[in-house]
Amino acid sequence: MTKTVRKKFNVYFTEQEREILDEQAKELGLTRGEIIRRRALSAPAHEAGLPQGSHVYADALEAAARSYSGIPRTAMAGIVSAVIKSLAEH
Secondary structure: OOOOOOOOOOOOOOHHHHHHHHHHHHHHOOOHHHHHHHHHHOOOHHHHOOOOOOHHHHHHHHHHHHHOOOOOHHHHHHHHHHHHHHHHHO
16 A cells, blocks of 8 residues: 655745634634645636635625624634535535
């Protein structure tokens, strides 16, 4: 059995982007590295007809937070992440 060897790849995020990734990873039960790896190796979002870019999650979270002010932001983040993930998988 051969062992898969991974090589290090540096990527830079703002603190806000890193917090978003951490929250999404936590909600999905993944590590930050795994969520980045899956997204990097998946089919491009434009093929699925979905908007793309780092702003999509943040914009969706802001829109949801404005519409539903009674839900804590951390709970809202999990809901938004789950919806986006579900849309991307279909």
